[in-house]
Amino acid sequence: MKHTFSHQVGGRTWHFRNLADLMAKATPARSGDRLAGVMAESAEERVVAQMRLAELPLKAFLSEALIPYEADEVTRLIMDDHDATAFWPVAHLTVGDFRNWLLSDHATPEVLAALRPGLTPEMVAAVSKLMRNQDLILVARKCRVQTAFRNTIGLPGHLSTRLQPNHPTDDMAGIAASILDGLLYGSGDAVIGINPATDNVAQATKLMRLTDDVISKYDIPTQSCVLTHVTNTLEAIELGAPVDLVFQSIAGTEATNSSFGFSLATLQEAQDAALSLNRGTVGRNVMYFETGQGSSLSADAHHGLDQQTCEARAYAVARRFNPLLVNTVVGFIGPEYLFDGKEIIRAGLEDHFCGKLLGVPMGCDICYTNHAEADQNDMDNLLTLLGVAGCTFIMGIPGSDDIMLNYQTTSFHDALYARRALDLKPAPEFAAWLERMNIFEDVARYEPSSELPPVFRNSLKGVSGEAGHD
Amino acid sequence: MTDHSKDLVTANIWRQLRHYTDARIGLGRAGISLPTSELLEFQLAHARARDAVHFPLAVGQLVESLSHLASTAIVSEPVCLHSQAADRFTYLQRPDLGRRLSQSAQDALLAAQNPEEPAPDLAVVIVDGLSSSAVQANVTPFLECFLGDLKQACQSWRLAPLTIVQQGRVAIGDEIGALLRARMVVVLIGERPGLSAPDSLGIYLTFGPKAGLSDAHRNCISNVRSAGLRFEDASQRLLYLIQEADRLKLSGVGLKDRTEEVVIENNQANNNFLTN
Numbered sequence: 001m002k003h004t005f006s007h008q009v010g011g012r013t014w015h016f017r018n019l020a021d022l023m024a025k026a027t028p029a030r031s032g033d034r035l036a037g038v039m040a041e042s043a044e045e046r047v048v049a050q051m052r053l054a055e056l057p058l059k060a061f062l063s064e065a066l067i068p069y070e071a072d073e074v075t076r077l078i079m080d081d082h083d084a085t086a087f088w089p090v091a092h093l094t095v096g097d098f099r100n101w102l103l104s105d106h107a108t109p110e111v112l113a114a115l116r117p118g119l120t121p122e123m124v125a126a127v128s129k130l131m132r133n134q135d136l137i138l139v140a141r142k143c144r145v146q147t148a149f150r151n152t153i154g155l156p157g158h159l160s161t162r163l164q165p166n167h168p169t170d171d172m173a174g175i176a177a178s179i180l181d182g183l184l185y186g187s188g189d190a191v192i193g194i195n196p197a198t199d200n201v202a203q204a205t206k207l208m209r210l211t212d213d214v215i216s217k218y219d220i221p222t223q224s225c226v227l228t229h230v231t232n233t234l235e236a237i238e239l240g241a242p243v244d245l246v247f248q249s250i251a252g253t254e255a256t257n258s259s260f261g262f263s264l265a266t267l268q269e270a271q272d273a274a275l276s277l278n279r280g281t282v283g284r285n286v287m288y289f290e291t292g293q294g295s296s297l298s299a300d301a302h303h304g305l306d307q308q309t310c311e312a313r314a315y316a317v318a319r320r321f322n323p324l325l326v327n328t329v330v331g332f333i334g335p336e337y338l339f340d341g342k343e344i345i346r347a348g349l350e351d352h353f354c355g356k357l358l359g360v361p362m363g364c365d366i367c368y369t370n371h372a373e374a375d376q377n378d379m380d381n382l383l384t385l386l387g388v389a390g391c392t393f394i395m396g397i398p399g400s401d402d403i404m405l406n407y408q409t410t411s412f413h414d415a416l417y418a419r420r421a422l423d424l425k426p427a428p429e430f431a432a433w434l435e436r437m438n439i440f441e442d443v444a445r446y447e448p449s450s451e452l453p454p455v456f457r458n459s460l461k462g463v464s465g466e467a468g469h470d
Numbered sequence: 471m472t473d474h475s476k477d478l479v480t481a482n483i484w485r486q487l488r489h490y491t492d493a494r495i496g497l498g499r500a501g502i503s504l505p506t507s508e509l510l511e512f513q514l515a516h517a518r519a520r521d522a523v524h525f526p527l528a529v530g531q532l533v534e535s536l537s538h539l540a541s542t543a544i545v546s547e548p549v550c551l552h553s554q555a556a557d558r559f560t561y562l563q564r565p566d567l568g569r570r571l572s573q574s575a576q577d578a579l580l581a582a583q584n585p586e587e588p589a590p591d592l593a594v595v596i597v598d599g600l601s602s603s604a605v606q607a608n609v610t611p612f613l614e615c616f617l618g619d620l621k622q623a624c625q626s627w628r629l630a631p632l633t634i635v636q637q638g639r640v641a642i643g644d645e646i647g648a649l650l651r652a653r654m655v656v657v658l659i660g661e662r663p664g665l666s667a668p669d670s671l672g673i674y675l676t677f678g679p680k681a682g683l684s685d686a687h688r689n690c691i692s693n694v695r696s697a698g699l700r701f702e703d704a705s706q707r708l709l710y711l712i713q714e715a716d717r718l719k720l721s722g723v724g725l726k727d728r729t730e731e732v733v734i735e736n737n738q739a740n741n742n743f744l745t746n
Contacts, residue, residue, distance in 0.1 A: 031563045167491055173741040174491035180484055180744060181495035213745040335562045370519035370663045371562060371600050376512070399494025399504075399512060406664035408516075411494075416502035446502060450480050460484060463743045 003064065007052035014048045020066050022056075023122070024306035025049035026129045028346055032294045032307040032337035039306075050130055054096030058087075061122040067303045072254045073264055078120050078316045087118025095126045102127065102139045102357075109144045116319075116359035121252065121312035124354045128308070133346065136353040137389040143356035145392065147324045148283020149244065151189055151221045151429035153392060154361050159424035160393035161415045162327070162363070163188035166404035170197045172210060173463075178398050179214060180456065185412035185448055186440055187396035189430035190325055190363065191245060191288060193225040197404055204228040205241045212242035218437070218455065221429035223280075223324070225288050230262050230270050237273045244279055245288040245324060246270045252313025255301030264317065271321050282429070285324035290365075291315070292329040293347050294337030307337065308347070312354040319360050325393060326360045328352070330382075331368040332407055341378030344368060348382050352391055363393035367409040376400070376408070380417075383410055387418040394418070419446040479505045492666055512665070518603075519663035524558060527598040527605055527636055535610045536632065539617070548596075548632040549582045551575035551646070555637040568639035570681070571646065575635075579649045582631050592620075592712070593630035593652035593679075597638035601660030601669060608671040608695055609658050616705040623709055640674050640688070647679030654715060655679040656708065661692065670695050673704060675711050677721035687722040689715075 005016040016022040024038035026049035033039040040046035062082065067075045084091075089111070090098055101107055128136060146154040153160050165178030175194060182188050192211050196203050204226045211224035223244035226233070230248040237243050248267065251257055257264075267287070274286035296302035296310040311328070318326045328351035331344040338344045348364050355362030366382045368374035383394065400411040418424055425431055434440045441449040452460065478500055485496025497508045504512075533548055552575050555561035555568045571579070596609055620627065630650040635642055640657055647655030657674040664670070671694040676687055689711050694704040707727065715721045 035564060035566070165493075167493070171490065171741075173487075173743060174493070176742045176744045177484075177487035177490045177495055178493045180487065181482075181493075184482070184484065210742050210745075213742065217745050336565050339563060370516070370665070370668075371523045375516065397493075399497050399508065401494050401512070401515075401665045403492050403664070403666055406662065408665065411504075413497070413499065413502065413504050420502055448480075448499070448502070452483050456484075459744050460487075462746070463487065463490075 005052050007048050009048055009051065014045060014052075016049060016052065019060070019064050020303075020305050022049055022053055023066070023126060023129070023309050024304075026053045026126075027306045027308055028129070030293075030307070030337070030343045030347065031335060031339040032297055035336055036297050036302060036304075036307070038304060053126055054094060054099075054130055056095050056126070058090060058093050058095060058098055058123050061120050061126070066122055066305055066309065067253060074252055074254050074257070074313055074317060077264065077320060078122075078313065081117070081316075081320070082120060083117035085118070086115055089115060090118070095123070096130060098123070098127045099130050099135065103135060107139070107142060109142050112143055112357070113359070116357075119358060121316045121354065121358060122309060124357045125309040125312035128312075128350050128353055131353070133349050133385065136349040137385060140353045140356045140389040143390070145356060145359055145361045147285040147322075147361045149223045149280040149285055149324050150282060151427040152282060153190060153324060153427055155428070156390065157423070157425060158427060159387060159391065159415070159418060160190035160363070160427050161187045161396040162190045162325070162393055163192045163396050164195070164402065164409070165192070166195050166197070166397075166402055168197055168404045170203060170207065175207070175210065176214070179211075180459070181398050182396050182412055183220070184439055184453070184456070185396070185416065186426060186434050186446065187412045187415060188220070188222050189427040190393035191223050191225050193227055193247070193288065195227045195405060199228055199232070201232045201235045201239070204232050205236050205239060208236060208241045208243060219433075221427075221433050227290070230266055234270050234273055237277065242279070243274055243277060245286055246274045247288045247290070249290045249295070250314050250317050251291065251295045251299070251301075252310040252317065253296050253301050253303060255303075256296040256299045256310075257317070259299040259301060264320070267317075267321050283324075285322050285361075287321045287323035289318045289323050289326045290329050291318070291326065291351070292333050293351065294333040297337070298333065308350055311351060312358070315355045315358045315360045318355075319358055323361060325363055326355060327363045327365055327393070328355070329365040329367065331372060331374060332365065334369055335372040338372070340373035341368075341375070341381070344372070344374055345378060345382045345385065349385060349389065352386055352389055356390075361392045364391055365395050365409050367395070367407055369407045379408070379410065379414075383414055383418055384421065387422040387424060416446050515665040518668045519665060522601040522603040522660070522663040522668040525602050526558075527602040527634075529634055529636065532596070532606065532609065532634060536613070539610065539614050546631045548634050549578060551578060551633055551635045553635060553637045553639070553642055558637070561637045565639055568637055569641040569645075571642060576649065579633070579646065583650060588628065589651040589653065590630035591624070591627040591653050593633070593647045593650045593655045595633045595635060595643040595646050595655060595657045597635045597640070597642060597657055597659040599638065599640070599659035599672070600662045604660035604663070604669040604671045604695065605658070607669045608701070612658065612671065612694060612701045612704060615701045616708060619705045619709050623713070640672075641683070643674065644676050644679040644683050645681040647676060648681060652679065653677070654712060654721070656712075667693070667695060667698060670698060673708055675708065675715060675721050677715040677719065689721050689725055689727060
């Protein structure tokens, strides 16, 4: 953090302490940066910071680390993995010109894909701070990130869904009921992913077997994941549990990750272990990561950076391990980080853009808590915008209400809305399964069958009425 | 709804599975969207949760209902306090301010105690938190139960004056406990409202309270309400934690709540009807 920055507008010269200060002050307003005390002090100062940032050469981010190289393994990962050859096409640009270039016809999907190893999270975060929501959408739409395990995720014109059948006591029948509800609404091609209520190896293993049994019995071209700590999943693998995807919450600083109880080496070990099981049929992307702006501040490990820059650095961690899915849980953290619908929507679009530009299969948990100034209409807006932007996947929950985590995210119905309004298809292997199983009566119109599909009739026979209750 | 709704809404036969879960399954659909009745049910639940966050705690009413408690004969008139968060808008964005007492609250607290008297064993702090309706509905019946249980189990214990805090977070209890020189502090606070439960009360225990302690120093009992964890059970669990904290001279991660393990073991049956 050697340089100071200044910028003259009219008769006044504005000063910024260092690159981190310039980045933070150029960031669109949000409560988390206010809480951290790094936000611009006036609307004018914010725009002046953006003007100064626009003049900064992209190259500057290669010589000036926002968190010192010696002190942070995420910085080392970013610097050591940087590919100067891939960077060449934009190496001469300033941040402001980089925005122009991204929006121009020079930046085709192929060119953007080739550029990825040459971009650092800080460059991507910097340009996003100069972009309007429509810019974030238009450029993200040009980024193609495709991954695969038992189906193919991220094809253009497609939107996948994570079926999230959480239950407050991990009750097996309760979870099965939500899985069935989701499948019958066509949800679950990204993953059937359960947040366990009780976080230990025995419980995680039990839930892994439950989803594995369902996927095997109905021959569903999808994958399962229990969102337990990476070290629990490693232990479960050693015990012979059927692990498809390894989950971990990740962040953009080493100190945050270590407060989460893992290092990059732990993730490497977990990826190797999951790959050794060879459970994928059409691909070998075995990691599922979740992120979210504010996590580093919350762990008191943000090094004075703004929360969006910290978040973009998390995608450098993600892309190292070739994940199947990365999910920004955008409104979960609460109003002290993202106050209202406007801030949540902006953050969702930024995260999706930054992830995609860096080459990460970015999805979004379009969500809010009841103490945020947000409601279902804000979620409808963000869902529609992300659908247009080519978001990889969203969550699917019965009626938007997660009764275990106590927050609201997108419902099975919401996904069908996005499919119909924007013509977004499920993963092709999964779409074929929906048709084969008679779950969708009219696949082209995303219309579920009005009759219960034959294969599920037997399963329901034993449980009609109270008799089925243990 | 009229008879027409039968044609317009496709019902889901698997709605019967609702006896396995409170999740909103089998909602049916109008086209591919939520039926009107389900849409409005959701809006009602969200409206209640929003009101719980934003309605201020009716302090006068709470003081009044506490004064009727037979067992509060052992405690004096509650002291009403305020955090450094001036209003709800500030409170929601600045959790740090909700964790500290305002200057006038600190003064009021010091004035309320007699330094000649021996230090109290326990301070009970009532905090609005994120749900005033949780506090309004649950604090009085819970305390009725708990103060009775405590009197029986720890006869010689000295209680600090009850305190009621507006715009407070959990950690404010530690500052209050320290100012009152209490050996332990119990915080009763409105939890972040969910759609199914806008009125859940949370209970936190700290041994040796002082300002600046982290979550790792506290034990928590969650979801206390008439349709959740019953007052009698919550009271027994809190009493257990208090006695263990007293014995071990600590609270938090070093103090395991063994009463929880029973709950988990009950739930080992594999009743997954999809594969059985």
